[in-house]
Amino acid sequence: MESKPSAKRRADAERSITAIVEAALECLRAEPNVGMAAIARAAQVSRVTLYAHFPTREAVVEAATRHAMTRARATLDTTALDALPADEALAALTRTSWRILDHHLGLFAAVSATLPPETVRDHHERAMEPLRRLLHRGREEGTIRTDQPVEWLVSAYYHLIHAAAAEVRAGRLPAEAAPDALVGTLLPALRPAP
Amino acid sequence: MESKPSAKRRADAERSITAIVEAALECLRAEPNVGMAAIARAAQVSRVTLYAHFPTREAVVEAATRHAMTRARATLDTTALDALPADEALAALTRTSWRILDHHLGLFAAVSATLPPETVRDHHERAMEPLRRLLHRGREEGTIRTDQPVEWLVSAYYHLIHAAAAEVRAGRLPAEAAPDALVGTLLPALRPAP
DNA sequence: CCTAAGTTGAACACTGGTGTTAGGGATAGC
DNA sequence: GCTATCCCTAACACCAGTGTTCAACTTAGG
DSSP states (O other): OOSOSOSSOOHHHHHHHHHHHHHHHHHHHHOTTOOHHHHHHHTTOOHHHHHHHOSSHHHHHHHHHHHHHHHHHHHHHHSOOTTSOHHHHHHHHHHHHHHHHHHTHHHHHHHHHHSOHHHHHHHHHHHHHHHHHHHHHHHHHTSSOSSSOHHHHHHHHHHHHHHHHHHHHTTSSOGGGHHHHHHHHHHHHHSOOO | OOSOSOSSOOHHHHHHHHHHHHHHHHHHHHOTTOOHHHHHHHTTOOHHHHHHHOSSHHHHHHHHHHHHHHHHHHHHHHSOOTTSOHHHHHHHHHHHHHHHHHHTHHHHHHHHHHSOHHHHHHHHHHHTHHHHHHHHHHHHHTSSOSSSOHHHHHHHHHHHHHHHHHHHHTTSSOGGGHHHHHHHHHHHHHSOOO
8 A cells, every 4th residue: 555656556646655654753753652633633634634645653663764764774774784894884873863763753652562572573683684694604704702692792783772762862961972872782792702 | 558568457358368469469560551450350359349449440550560579579689689799699589580680571561561659769769779779789899880871881781681581472582591592691781881 | 727636624422531419327436 | 436548339431452334526638
């Protein structure tokens, strides 16, 4: 429905849909519990139109998530991941993905509140895939510790970024200092013990 | 109201209140979004009685939180914190507080969903106080890094424990392995760089 | 210019939660 | 054993959100 840009839909319908998805993304980002009414208002669209394109709130959240993830994947692909040694690549990945995760923190809350947990897990898996690959490579290169399961390191990474986002939100950490704090804390946690 | 065990209340009222608080704790732990009806049912008490003692759902959550925190503080006080050097004390603190945080993870979600953010922050501050003290001591002893603000390290610690709890819940990490994974990841992140 | 597709406002029903009220019955505690 | 306190069932009002329906209006696109 909203996944195919090629359907026999009229141009204004197409316009409405993208407006809705983008407005939803913005709203959910700011307040994970927004209702359909608010989303429709933000999209300059009637509530009925909203329901005409998305049968349920869940579908809206899903669409917004897909949109966010493809955009994120696109910006991630601009940074050359495989050219660097794993630990340096990790630092680079952190600095770019930090912005993304921080910006979408609210959406995450919405997703895990409304989407079925199995779907949530799927999205999470997909989002963490580049990091997982990097960690595996680092283990072979000897720059990433092997005494802890990779999945645990992935989770630690993920939650540490959330920690940074929370600190910035609370005003306890200046936003510019966040990337350095992250990298400085993350890398020692991932390196092999000396 | 619920804070003073000494008030001219009858014995059965007292009994109801503690039953409610404990049931609420249990319910919120399992499902952060439980309603008053479910809590009352779990406490073997009518919904009206529940409202007779707690004017609002928020009050119930507050009471459950206080109860959990005093209990947690009690069990924390059994482990001699100040006798050990800071890094060893940190490992010990982690192993004990891990169980507590894991067990109350659901309650945390409920708290941050229903209590005013200022109150949430207060409770958080109080809960993290022992850790904060320990980190400051470790900085003086030279076993904790000084190139990152303590508040950031506190937050990292907190979120890493959440990470462990999430992994255990998802079945990706056996519960027995969690403390070692935590300590093994936490300490290198907190130590000064070599 | 005609028509099918799209949009809209104003209703509607339904759900699930919160908090309240009233009257009758139980019981703790003196 | 009297009484104030407490509890219960059963209803109530209320709110906020989700979806739905309908009849009228607008517009894209051939």
